[in-house]
Amino acid sequence: EIVLTQSPATLSLSPGERATLSCRASQSVSSYLAWYQQKPGQAPRLLIYDASNRATGIPARFSGSGSGTDFTLTISSLEPEDFAVYYCQQSTFGQGTRLEIK
Amino acid sequence: EVQLVESGGGLVQPGGSLRLSCAASGFTVSSNYMSWVRQAPGKGLEWVSVIYSGGSTYYADSVKGRFTISRDNSKNTLYLQMNSLRAEDTAVYYCARDNVLLGGMDVWGQGTTVTVSS
Numbered sequence: 001e002i003v004l005t006q007s008p009a010t011l012s013l014s015p016g017e018r019a020t021l022s023c024r025a026s027q028s029v030s031s032y033l034a035w036y037q038q039k040p041g042q043a044p045r046l047l048i049y050d051a052s053n054r055a056t057g058i059p060a061r062f063s064g065s066g067s068g069t070d071f072t073l074t075i076s077s078l079e080p081e082d083f084a085v086y087y088c089q090q091s092t093f094g095q096g097t098r099l100e101i102k
Numbered sequence: 103e104v105q106l107v108e109s110g111g112g113l114v115q116p117g118g119s120l121r122l123s124c125a126a127s128g129f130t131v132s133s134n135y136m137s138w139v140r141q142a143p144g145k146g147l148e149w150v151s152v153i154y155s156g157g158s159t160y161y162a163d164s165v166k167g168r169f170t171i172s173r174d175n176s177k178n179t180l181y182l183q184m185n186s187l188r189a190e191d192t193a194v195y196y197c198a199r200d201n202v203l204l205g206g207m208d209v210w211g212q213g214t215t216v217t218v219s220s
Contacts, residue, residue, distance in 0.1 A: 034206035036147075043196055043213055044139075044147065049206035056208075085146075089206070093139075093147040 002026055004094035006087070012102040019075040021097045023088035028068045032090055035064055035073045039084045047086075048073060075099075104128035104209050106197050111214030118187050118218070124180040124197030124211055132175045135200035137207060138182050140193035140216075148193075151182065152200060165191075187218045 003026040013019055023033065035048040046055040048064035051071055061076045075082055083101050088094040110122040122138070138150040151161045151171040159171050170183040180197050194215050198207035 032205050034204075036207075038147075043210035044207070045210070046204075046206045046208045049201075049204040049208075053204075055204070055206065087147055089147075089149075092149055096146045 002029060002090050002092060004088050004090060004092060006094035006097050008097060009095070010098045010100060012100050013078055014102045015078050015080055017078050019073075019078055019082070019099060021073040021086055021099070023066075023071040023073070023094050025069045025071070025090065029090045031067045033064075033066070033071050034089045036087045036089060037082075037084050038087065038096075044087065104199075106199070106209055106211035108195065108197055108211040108214040111195065111216045113217045113219065114187055115220050116188060116218055119183070119185045120187065120216060122182040122184065122195055122197075122214055122216070124182075126178050126180065126199075129199065129209075131173050131178050131180055135202055136171075136173065136180045137198050137200045138171060138180075139196045139198055139207070140191075141196070141213075142190070142193045145193075150195070153180070184216070187216075189218050192216060192218050 005024045007022045031051040033051045036044040038044040052064045063074045065072050085096045085098050087096045105127045107125045114120050137152040140148050140150050153159050153171045168186045172181045194213040196213045197211045199209040201208040
């Protein structure tokens with residue numbers, strides 16, 4: 001079973017700042033990695049698929065990169081609505097990164 | 103409109119059973135991979151089970167032998183039969199379309215809550 005490890009567990013930033021979230025796989029997953037955003041009381045929303053492709057309707061400030069075992073989700077300039085929990089996923093899910101307002 | 107609507111959650115005693123339903127609209131369940139994902143209170147997401155378009159099924163080790171995923175093509179509905187329920191199965195259960203063309207779960211239901219407690 002592939003284990004996904006996300007870091008940091010919590011990221012405290014201010015609106016307008018750049019956010020960088022990491023996801024490391026226990027073995028190579030090629031580019032088969034997705035990222036999700038979840039807000040309290042809501043279902044997750046697909047942001048990025050195949051490591052670097054934005055899903056329909058996702059703003060351009062969200063970008064994904066990486067391949068093999070190391071992946072990054074970048075939010076170029078944080079908007080107030082971006083503060084949420086982010087998960088990476090291949091078959092299983094990472095444990096999540098909470099992005100909170102500083 | 104592409105949509106998933108779950109139902110069937112509730113309070114059940116340890117050792118009991120429950121069947122969750124997930125009604126789809128705007129697309130065909132049997133033509134897609136469909137997954138169940140759960141989230142325990144205050145915890146992260148946990149993949150539970152998937153059914154492929156060809157009918158193959160897979161389960162997380164934590165539910166193998168107790169849960170069964172299935173679908174009714176005539177009703178365009180996905181199911182999760184949960185038996186021998188334990189306290190640690192308490193969670194919000196989501197169904198999701200696992201879009202193999204994208205490599206991600208692109209449609210999610212709103213979730214249904216299962217509480218296992220005496």
